[in-house]
Amino acid sequence: MTTAAKLTKWAQKKPLILIRLDEAQSEFLHNSRQGFEQLTLIKPHSALQAVKLPTLCLLEIHEDDASKCYLATATGKAAVSTFDTRLTLKKLIAVKPDSLQILETLVADARMKRLLNDRLPDNGEIKNLSPKLSAYLVGILAADSRNQAAMEMALSQLPQLRRRDDASWAQDDAIHAAMSAFGIRSGVLPDQIVLKSGASSGLGLIGAHLYEDNVVHHDALRLPGFDAISSDVTGRAVFRKSDEQLVIYTANKLPLEKMLGVDLIYVNETRGSIVMIQYKMLEQHRQNQTNTDWIFRPDQQLRDEIARMRIPNIENTPDDYRLSRNPFFFKFVKRKIVDDSHQSFFVSIGHLNQILASQNAKGPRGGVRISYEALRGTYLREADMLSLIRSGYVGTHKVETEALHTIIHEVAKGNNAIVLAWQQKIQEN
Incomplete structure (x- = not known):
């Protein structure tokens, strides 16, 4: 409909x-x-x-x-x-x-x-x-x-009608996650916003009043600094805070999703790190009349995505600290809306691989699954993950981040929606 x-x-x-x-x-x-x-x-x-x-x-x-x-x-x-x-x-x-x-x-x-x-x-x-x-x-x-x-x-904004498909919801959630990681409250309007005419972008939903003097409906080829993939860019928003700025791009048909298997790429130039996140939906599973669990059943798509989650080897020795230099994380989201929001948690790709290989991932019929109850709280909450991104404690080292810039700007084709959030220092004129 x-x-x-x-x-x-x-x-x-x-x-x-x-x-x-x-x-x-x-x-x-x-x-x-x-x-x-x-x-x-x-x-x-x-x-x-x-x-x-x-x-x-x-x-x-x-x-x-x-x-x-x-x-x-x-x-x-x-x-x-x-x-x-x-x-x-x-x-x-x-x-x-x-x-x-x-x-x-x-x-x-x-x-x-x-x-x-x-x-x-x-x-x-x-x-x-x-x-x-x-x-x-x-x-x-x-x-x-x-x-x-x-x-x-x-x-x-209407209850019962507000649910969207997984891809568009994930894009909207990724935008707000990037804003939160940058320390921007939900509802704060961007300093600049550009939307491609005729294209669908989650950025169109972040501000209530899209002022005509800072919302330009034109060809996304004019987006500055993003020429290599601009033909697929659907929107760009800029938030400023102190001496930093957050630039969020939304795009369709980017190869980065196909190449790296992710939905959100967060580039923190201030800390020199990149974090990449893939969204997965948890389905409600009733164990009996009193107990309910939330389950994700791995499929070939997940296996393909994990296989693509690789970054180039860097010869230079990093001189900055990371708790984990692997930038890939999964965000598991309960499909059911509770109190007008989706409940979710994060696990790293390393932790996910360990979960899939453990006995806890075996269902009663021997099938592999990821169980919310079986994890017993061993995961990162939303606030935990955003804090780690903001501080640069997780993600690629600076030398790896510099190498990945080339990948981000050179790839030209792909097939799913992606959000790229770019946090950087504002350069003095």
Whole structure:
């Protein structure tokens, strides 16, 4: 089922909300950089009583002498006083058309046009729509390809619909892991972001309000410093902190996945190390009525990936310390979402090979498997792993990292999504 079809079905159960902010509200919103990440509005109880949440919200906002529409997800409402309710909106993304009046002109059906005209809000007002009109308007938004990113964002915020395929989820998780390793909180907006026109990138979901002056939809061939593989690059985001910067690239069809068997490459130029991570999903396995385990069953793909996890031998003697110079790690993730997040753990490739060769990997029928319960906590937690990456205690030595730069920049073909996070010192002019 397509994104548009899923949102249409959802809107028929929980109809859309239309909001038109006045000039003062719009100015306050624009002056708050995080306001497009999460916006709250206070309205009388009666104005929000009929609103069913969570649902989609279409907002019209003043921008200079014009207006602009944004698609958001209304996720919660709560009484904040005897008279008023607070409505919470998340992830405001610009869409076409630019105003609710122009949207009305796109409505071809006479009955729908009349219904929309009756429900258009005045400045500062909130109006909820009927199920049929909501579904009709979702169809109009979906017909414009420029709205695809906003609709995917809205879909990702709705429970039961937010699950994506393993590859796209892993890319999104890898981006946030790289940000965490660099010491950046989730929700912080990048200083720069570039998205390739027409391409799908997890970077499109990291910031709520993608400002037109720092989001450039153009050919990724223009991405600086990444010319060798830029034809496959789908996005680039830059975060700055003190005298360092983190550059995250997302790409499709890179040979690095095929060549090295990884999903995330973290290049820490500050410490001179590279860490590479492959994602694997754990499936729930019920042992009996009371006990549940999480299992990953190795297959030929895993064996092929492990066989590819090799780095060149370096003749130079390293002069920096590492707990482990092997850069390859596996992140095992419970497929089920718990408290709006995936629970996971890390093991090194050396530890994984030891697990696979041990009796603990043998199932009751003699098959090989990786059991969450059998590990008994002998693994790295998320915070542990990110701390090791940030400090440079794990990963390649500097001399190995320098050699791998050539590989990263020279390979030109491949077939799976990959995230490359590059942490470096900011050079003085």
